Amino acid sequence: MAIIEINQNFGEHTQLLAPFIAVIAITWVFLVYYSYKKYGTRMTIVYFLPIIIATLIIESAGVAGGRYYYSGYIIYLSVVGGAVPLIIILAWSVNLFLFMNLGKYFISKLYQKQNYVRIIFISFAAGVFGVCLDLLEDPIAHHNNWWIWGESLAGIKFFNVPILNFVGWFVLIFFMSIATLLIERSRFSENRKVLLSISSIAITGSVIFVVHALIVKLFGFIGLS
Amino acid sequence: MEKTLSQFIIDNIFLFLPLGITGIITTIILFFLPKKETSQISEDQKTDFITFIKFRVNFYVVVYLFVWIMIIIIGLLSDFLVPTIIGGIIAAIPLIILILIEYKTSKSKVS
Numbered sequence: 509m510a511i512i513e514i515n516q517n518f519g520e521h522t523q524l525l526a527p528f529i530a531v532i533a534i535t536w537v538f539l540v541y542y543s544y545k546k547y548g549t550r551m552t553i554v555y556f557l558p559i560i561i562a563t564l565i566i567e568s569a570g571v572a573g574g575r576y577y578y579s580g581y582i583i584y585l586s587v588v589g590g591a592v593p594l595i596i597i598l599a600w601s602v603n604l605f606l607f608m609n610l611g612k613y614f615i616s617k618l619y620q621k622q623n624y625v626r627i628i629f630i631s632f633a634a635g636v637f638g639v640c641l642d643l644l645e646d647p648i649a650h651h652n653n654w655w656i657w658g659e660s661l662a663g664i665k666f667f668n669v670p671i672l673n674f675v676g677w678f679v680l681i682f683f684m685s686i687a688t689l690l691i692e693r694s695r696f697s698e699n700r701k702v703l704l705s706i707s708s709i710a711i712t713g714s715v716i717f718v719v720h721a722l723i724v725k726l727f728g729f730i731g732l733s
Numbered sequence: 734m735e736k737t738l739s740q741f742i743i744d745n746i747f748l749f750l751p752l753g754i755t756g757i758i759t760t761i762i763l764f765f766l767p768k769k770e771t772s773q774i775s776e777d778q779k780t781d782f783i784t785f786i787k788f789r790v791n792f793y794v795v796v797y798l799f800v801w802i803m804i805i806i807i808g809l810l811s812d813f814l815v816p817t818i819i820g821g822i823i824a825a826i827p828l829i830i831l832i833l834i835e836y837k838t839s840k841s842k843v844s
Contacts, residue, residue: 519769523811524807524810524811527803527806527810531799531804531807535799538796546780565740569738569741569745570738570741573737573740573741574736575736577804587747588741593736603746603748606796606797606800608794609781609793609799610793610794610827613781613791613793614830614831617834617838618834637827638825640823641767641800641801641804641824642806643820643823644801644804644805644821644824645804645820646762647813647817648807648808648811648816648836649814651811652807652813667816667820673738675743676738688838696768700763701792703759703763704760705759707755707756707759707760707763710752710753710755710756710760711752711760714751717739720739721737721739726741
């Protein structure tokens with residue numbers, strides 16, 4: 509199976525896909541440039557690359573598992589059997605960097621101590637901000653077929669989007685923010701931070717996997733999915 | 734039949750387990766290698782402020798505002814009114830909170 513696939517039929521079965529891609533691309537370029545100017549190359553890699561790798565695996569697993577699929581994009585990447593548009597992976601890096609920094613800004617006004625509790629607060633705020641924006645974005649995406657949820661998915665839905673999707677957003681942004689902030693604030697050299705940020709995806713991913721599995725079980729137990 | 738992420742990983746455990754173990758061992762080695770100390774990155778939100786239409790605002794708030802406006806415009810153009818309005822109101826909550834908290838703290842600094 510090819511790792512990179514090129515789709516010749518841009519926009520097929522979708523509506524307004526081009527403006528959506530343009531918004532993500534513009535935002536991504538702005539944020540990467542801003543991060544590069546403020547923090548330098550290595551820290552920009554720390555902020556953007558781990559989430560790109562993590563979501564490439566998660567999204568590819570989601571598509572391969574048949575929960576949803578993407579139609580009409582140009583460049584697709586596939587690592588574990590499911591084809592994921594490149595722009596979706598870049599959008600996740602925008603999400604993490606944007607919400608983590610909004611979380612930092614918000615918490616800096618409420619909690620001044622520099623400790624681990626602050627990292628938890630920032631990550632929690634980042635997760636909540638992410639879910640708030642996704643409650644706007646995901647129903648529009650589903651309506652315009654930017655991504656299509658499996659018809660037989662059960663459970664409570666918000667305008668045809670499964671509630672577990674929003675839980676997934678929170679869990680992913682929360683734990684990726686914690687990992688990124690811990691590495692950012694460590695006293696390791698920037699080269700070591702880059703390596704740690706990539707290798708630690710295994711630990712963060714394992715935590716996300718366990719927490720997500722427990723939440724799915726809990727939702728199943730109380731009849732929400 | 735759709736599978737959740739956890740089910741998919743369990744079904745493909747022989748792919749994910751070696752990857753996970755390699756990553757964890759590498760992280761532990763990197764963590765315990767002799768440290769080369771550098772200065773910690775401090776949070777400096779003051780430098781994140783830009784002047785936008787005569788107002789001094791946080792850069793990330795402007796980016797969030799841009800995404801919020803663009804998604805709402807796309808939602809309205811999609812003829813998907815009610816979910817766009819409801820989602821728009823929910824997605825405006827972080828903006829309102831951030832603007833209010835900035836206003837409140839700047840006011841308390843002045844007084």
